[in-house]
Amino acid sequence: MKEETRQRVMEAAKKLNYVPSALARNFATSRSGNIGVVLPYVPKVHMFSSFFFSEILSGIGNKARELGYDILLLFQTPDESMDYVRWFHAHKIDTCIILGAKDDPEELLALRRLAEEGLPFCLINQHFEGEPFSEVDADHVQGSYMAVRHLIERGYRRIAFMNGPLTYSNSRDRLQGCEKALAEAGLVLKEELIFRGNFSRSSGITAASELMKVIDQVDAVFAANDRMAIGLMQGLRDLGLPEERFPAMFGYDNSDASQVTTPELSSVKVPFYEMGEIAAAEVLKRLEQGAGAPDQPFRIMLPTELVIRASSQNLRF
Amino acid sequence: MKEETRQRVMEAAKKLNYVPSALARNFATSRSGNIGVVLPYVPKVHMFSSFFFSEILSGIGNKARELGYDILLLFQTPDESMDYVRWFHAHKIDTCIILGAKDDPEELLALRRLAEEGLPFCLINQHFEGEPFSEVDADHVQGSYMAVRHLIERGYRRIAFMNGPLTYSNSRDRLQGCEKALAEAGLVLKEELIFRGNFSRSSGITAASELMKVIDQVDAVFAANDRMAIGLMQGLRDLGLPEERFPAMFGYDNSDASQVTTPELSSVKVPFYEMGEIAAAEVLKRLEQGAGAPDQPFRIMLPTELVIRASSQNLRF
């Protein structure tokens, strides 16, 4: 076809105000042009307010737009059984990225069905050992290791750890990294210095009461995310712990919140935004290659980085 | 049709693993089942990290899911001209909710085109005077009025105001509410005590230098959002202003961040989440009613609420 004709057609189209119907086109090609982003159902929590989801979604959104795809938000509902396959069969999405997946039997089953049918998908920030799922993750073992090691180097020896639910592989990673750093220094993580929350600030505030009971045995706390770290600090403050007896604090995520506390919170920077971008890019790349490609699952792991702020400075040493 | 037959069909469908193709169905009915959410393009900003967008999107998402619609995220791109109509013509969306619209000529033109074609849409948190656009807004005049009045009641007289860009009607609303409260107390807002930012924390930090020059004439600051208020506080601190000379601070949005600063930040609570829910509900209600309805544009205004925290307590009086 000649370029000139092409131009003439385009002009005519514009003159007639013609807009191709994405609907009809998608129907004809049986591709929706949408990339699904699955969000977990967390009751009473405004999902996006969490730094984690916000950043990842921004990353996905940016890359998807760049590659000409639209983003369809898929909200997990608590009642109906987890059925990712449905979205594919209904042709609402061509591929999907799953956020906040948990390592429980139901989730695993749903993901296996996806894999068995050869449907393209990718998990972010969650690893299933031994399963052939594509994943984009950050190295939380490394991140936790560095954080705790930093505390040890600063002179802290009696280190407590507040973790998130163990159904998330990244919680387990953190535990592992934390123990590794302690072990290298000849220390062990005592059971009574392990606290558990659900990544919310309020769970940190709650845990503060527990922490308070053993505060004499603690001179630093590593928390699995910033919000719990902040909750802990606020809880301790509310319980009347004097400033000078505060343990050093180390958070995780390097969220905006870590920069507005007093003292500012040291944290582990996780490239959530980039993880979103990469996940979108990879998943779409494989989609465009088509079914002809071998379609090996990929596992991408991004490094984390320490951001040292006042909360882990030598307050007591 | 008999109920029994219905059941038999459904069973057969399940047995055959039949899933109706949403794609084909949408094509046949020429409705996409998607509700578009338009997000403004803000370079280098990770959009969702902003409390404002996060909350509203959560609200929309919740309601949409409830009503059986999916959410398609539409990212505004800087290069191509603003063309909301396109999404409708392409049948990617049935209706849309526009966030972060600005009062500039291009935006206005784009919105007018939507209105002229009778396409259903709704703005959140932005008012266009004299235009027949459906809007869901919060009463920012009232919110600002209450905030400043509170400061005045606390004994503060010399009140500075840090506003956002005036292209947003809600910035203008805040100015109006602020001036109203001052006027009632026989005060005026002096030009040199007005600062302007872009709602980011860094713009607050920047403005702190300006504020510092007139700090002797200021005993309280009202900021148009929390992030700028926090930026101002941090900026003043960085510039070495001693704690006891700090002005009282009042923020806006009641974001999570307002609860983690020291002192905690008084703020105006805006029901963003509910605004999202209402916008989705209204826009879908009108959609279901079909074109038969008179389709009068609606304007819904939700009240705001003060949340008093330490930053506006009598620090100096």
Place this chain on the structure above:
DNA sequence: TGAGAAAATGTACGCGCGTACATAAATCGG
């Protein structure tokens, strides 16, 4: 000027559903 290639134009069909209508079968009432 004519043969061959390139470009333009024309025609047909399927994607899988909703919708409408025609026909056949089952059910009901007297």
Place this chain on the structure above:
DNA sequence: CCGATTTATGTACGCGCGTACATTTTCTCA
């Protein structure tokens, strides 16, 4: 048992695009 009604089954078409292929026109170069 028959007519009237409800229910079941069958048939056809269109939504607007992509795709394939047949046909006609234009262009190119000898």
